Amino acid sequence: MIIEFESEVWQWGARDDSSWFFATVPPELSEDIREIPRMPRGFGSVRVRARIGGSEWTTSIFPDKGSGTYALPLKKAVRDAEGLEKGASTLVRLEVLDG
Known part of the structure; x- marks a missing residue:
């Protein structure tokens, strides 16, 4: 399964020095991913190839239990290479590898 979506980059935690940044998979696409049959993995995670x-x-x-969506972690090397900062909008392509 391959999906594309636009998401705003957000920073986890209340501290501005947090190095954890994410993009959120929209609810309807998150639901599609949840429906893919697969073996359970730690924390409900799903392996993907991201672009x-x-x-x-x-x-x-x-998974974010509160919102029902999935969060894609954005490592620093990717944020630097693509010029992504908190609040930036970005186009994400995900290929689901589990399932």
């Missing part, structure tokens, strides 16, 4: 701009990497998305 933003010219950067591509393999990682996992993690």
Whole structure:
């Protein structure tokens, strides 16, 4: 399954020095991902290949129980390469590898 969506970059935690940044998979696409049959993984994570701009990497998305969506972690190397900062809007391409 391959999906594309636009998301705002957000920073986890109340501290401005937090280095954890994410993009949120929209609710309807998160629901589609949840419906894919697969073996359970730690924390409900799902393995994906992500692409933003010219950067591509393999990682996992993690469920946010409160919103019902998945969060894609954005590592510093990707944020730097693509010029992403908190609040920036970005186009994300995900290929779900589990399932």
